[in-house]
Amino acid sequence: MSGGDSDAALLSIRGLRVEMQSDAQTATVLNDVSISVSPGEVLGLVGESGAGKSVTGAAVIGLLEPPLCKTAGEIWFEGRRIDTLSPRDMRRLRGAGIGMVFQDPLTALNPVFTIGRQLIETIREHTGMGHGAATERAVELLDEVGIPAARDRLRSYPHEFSGGMRQRVVVALALAGHPRLIVADEPTTALDVSIQAQVIALLVRIARELNAGVILITHDMGVIAEAADRVAVMYAGRVVEIGPVAEVLGSPRHPYSQGLVSSIPNIGTRVDILPQIPGVMPRVGALPEGCAFHPRCQKCLPVCTQTPPDQHILANGVGVACWAVSGPPQ
Amino acid sequence: MSAHTRAETPAVTPPDEALVVVRNLTKTFDVSAPLVTRVVERRPRQMIKAVADVSFGIARGRTLGLVGESGCGKSTVARCLAGLVAPSEGELNFAGHVLEVSGAWDSGSRRGIQMIFQDPYASLNPRWRVERSVGDPLLAFGIVETRAEMRRHVAGLLEEVGLAESDGRRYPHEFSGGQRQRIAIARALASNPEFLICDEPTSALDVSVQAQILNLMRRLQREHHLTFLFISHNLAVIDHMADDVGVMYLGRLVELQPKDALFSAPRHPYTQLLIKTVPNVDAIGRTSAPLSGEVPNPMDPPSGCAFHPRCPLATDRCRNERPLPLPLAGGGQVACHAVEDHRTLT
Numbered sequence: 001m002s003g004g005d006s007d008a009a010l011l012s013i014r015g016l017r018v019e020m021q022s023d024a025q026t027a028t029v030l031n032d033v034s035i036s037v038s039p040g041e042v043l044g045l046v047g048e049s050g051a052g053k054s055v056t057g058a059a060v061i062g063l064l065e066p067p068l069c070k071t072a073g074e075i076w077f078e079g080r081r082i083d084t085l086s087p088r089d090m091r092r093l094r095g096a097g098i099g100m101v102f103q104d105p106l107t108a109l110n111p112v113f114t115i116g117r118q119l120i121e122t123i124r125e126h127t128g129m130g131h132g133a134a135t136e137r138a139v140e141l142l143d144e145v146g147i148p149a150a151r152d153r154l155r156s157y158p159h160e161f162s163g164g165m166r167q168r169v170v171v172a173l174a175l176a177g178h179p180r181l182i183v184a185d186e187p188t189t190a191l192d193v194s195i196q197a198q199v200i201a202l203l204v205r206i207a208r209e210l211n212a213g214v215i216l217i218t219h220d221m222g223v224i225a226e227a228a229d230r231v232a233v234m235y236a237g238r239v240v241e242i243g244p245v246a247e248v249l250g251s252p253r254h255p256y257s258q259g260l261v262s263s264i265p266n267i268g269t270r271v272d273i274l275p276q277i278p279g280v281m282p283r284v285g286a287l288p289e290g291c292a293f294h295p296r297c298q299k300c301l302p303v304c305t306q307t308p309p310d311q312h313i314l315a316n317g318v319g320v321a322c323w324a325v326s327g328p329p330q
Numbered sequence: 331m332s333a334h335t336r337a338e339t340p341a342v343t344p345p346d347e348a349l350v351v352v353r354n355l356t357k358t359f360d361v362s363a364p365l366v367t368r369v370v371e372r373r374p375r376q377m378i379k380a381v382a383d384v385s386f387g388i389a390r391g392r393t394l395g396l397v398g399e400s401g402c403g404k405s406t407v408a409r410c411l412a413g414l415v416a417p418s419e420g421e422l423n424f425a426g427h428v429l430e431v432s433g434a435w436d437s438g439s440r441r442g443i444q445m446i447f448q449d450p451y452a453s454l455n456p457r458w459r460v461e462r463s464v465g466d467p468l469l470a471f472g473i474v475e476t477r478a479e480m481r482r483h484v485a486g487l488l489e490e491v492g493l494a495e496s497d498g499r500r501y502p503h504e505f506s507g508g509q510r511q512r513i514a515i516a517r518a519l520a521s522n523p524e525f526l527i528c529d530e531p532t533s534a535l536d537v538s539v540q541a542q543i544l545n546l547m548r549r550l551q552r553e554h555h556l557t558f559l560f561i562s563h564n565l566a567v568i569d570h571m572a573d574d575v576g577v578m579y580l581g582r583l584v585e586l587q588p589k590d591a592l593f594s595a596p597r598h599p600y601t602q603l604l605i606k607t608v609p610n611v612d613a614i615g616r617t618s619a620p621l622s623g624e625v626p627n628p629m630d631p632p633s634g635c636a637f638h639p640r641c642p643l644a645t646d647r648c649r650n651e652r653p654l655p656l657p658l659a660g661g662g663q664v665a666c667h668a669v670e671d672h673r674t675l676t
Contacts, residue, residue: 049536162624192624193399193563219536222608226609246614246615263537264537266610267566267608270569274570276545
């Protein structure tokens with residue numbers, strides 16, 4: 001595990017394995033995922049669709065639903081093991097200890113209640129405040145996330161807000177129970193670029209000011225570069241590279257991270273042909289033997305086709321799971 | 331081409347040299363409530379000006395990129411050009427042919443203009459084999475006579491976009507998003523068009539697949555001498571693909587410049603802030619949101635310059651008077667009072 005002592009970690013996931021189980025077959029969705037988040041830290045989870053980013057997030061907040069099922073590993077939050085909690089205890093922890101922000105703010109809010117009612121109810125549920133105090137707190141929260149005329153907006157319905165404002169309301173809801181960890185799953189994917197920058201800046205400010213940990217799940221490398229302290233690159237259900245953002249994005253070591261970073265067009269860097277990774281990510285249930293990336297990899301060794309690589313910690317604190325980087329096993 | 335005409339033209343490419351010319355395109359949508367509701371509740375008609383007074387030209391073999399936030403009208407421009415919606419005002423011209431009042435092109439132009447859409451899951455008929463989707467234009471335009479001929483032609487098109495001949499017998503659900511976009515490109519190429527309108531062609535794709543599709547499109551442009559209108563909200567993709575770039579805001583073209591000038595020396599404050607806002611892989615640890623506020627409601631656009639509520643340079647003139655396009659040295663145009671008055675962002 002890179003980046004800090006796991007004892008000091010706010011959240012620590014160890015060897016998480018999630019499978020999709022059906023009558024016909026069992027397919028591995030996450031395999032041996034180990035990551036940790038410290039207070040005040042933004043951890044980016046990046047990868048292409050189907051890499052397992054959202055499933056990792058869902059596992060943390062205890063929202064894995066059949067056919068998905070955790071079959072190995074542990075999740076610890078503030079020194080307490082949470083993956084074995086009863087649904088009732090987990091529900092209490094969600095919101096109070098761990099807040100959530102999802103991609104689509106319209107589905108995260110109830111369309112038939114005013115946002116004031118939704119906020120006040122959530123605050124009362126998690127803090128036991130009376131109605132008056134909870135109302136004041138709701139105004140404070142809306143202020144905090146940058147909604148103008150907060151007190152008047154309590155009476156508004158979700159449809160009366162724009163997309164960016166709605167996502168701010170969702171962030172306010174996530175903050176209602178004083179969470180120490182926020183899981184944000186593609187929080188800006190549905191938003192315009194100028195609004196995206198505002199919401200990302202808000203999340204980072206919250207992490208710093210409230211000393212909360214943030215897991216920021218996104219497919220956008222640019223967002224990760226700007227917002228995250230550390231980043232985990234995921235591919236086909238595994239973390240292939242994890243470490244400080246400057247290291248992982250600045251000088252990626254895993255062939256997949258290298259391909260991913262260089263295939264993104266960048267303003268000002270003109271190339272005639274974008275470097276591209278051939279092929280597509282294998283589907284769940286059809287993973288190749290050995291390293292899942294080997295059919296697309298330029299540096300594939302004989303061992304890669306047989307044995308999945310272990311995570312190897314480099315001198316700069318970056319963890320890489322690649323035989324070509326760490327050298328084949330003895 | 332005299333200097334006189336060049337000064338008058340609002341576009342980077344002078345119309346005489348352009349394959350595609352758009353002059354003062356305006357599209358208004360009627361979003362009024364139903365007639366009875368309007369009468370009973372005494373509500374007025376409501377119109378949205380999705381595109382207002384947009385002019386540009388695209389020279390043969392070049393790519394014009396259109397960029398802007400959602401609701402800025404870039405897709406409406408594309409749809410008008412493709413003949414899918416009829417413009418309310420203005421003149422569209424393709425290779426000397428004028429778009430008819432009904433909003434349709436004559437059959438010759440229709441064959442020369444094709445479009446690629448954003449969502450490859452929605453743009454292919456799920457119940458048609460790929461062969462039929464790609465081959466239909468061939469039969470419709472009379473390019474081939476028999477089904478055997480069509481199959482041969484389709485096989486060639488599929489190979490050209492990196493698919494196999496046997497893929498023609500399969501259905502769209504058997505393909506990934508990137509492969510489907512390849513099929514959509516093959517279909518667009520079937521009628522041997524000169525002009526391709528690409529509306530966010532890679533926005534629904536993963537980044538490694540996006541690179542594959544962008545590379546494919548550039549190769550096809552070179553080999554077939556295609557002219558592109560390339561629409562994206564992603565400035566980096568526009569920078570990679572376009573020769574000239576137009577920036578739209580609330581239905582208007584606020585700046586139009588050759589790519590190099592636009593990215594190295596953007597003139598309009600909106601363009602400047604937009605470029606700064608884009609998350610960049612090289613900008614590690616920089617979280618800033620230089621562009622405050624949101625795009626206003628197009629039903630109730632701000633007075634004067636539509637950008638003034640978000641503009642750090644706004645003055646009373648900006649609030650009251652709409653800026654007109656100002657020709658720039660080196661071709662191109664910008665619509666901004668601040669640029670005229672030499673006020674700049676610090």
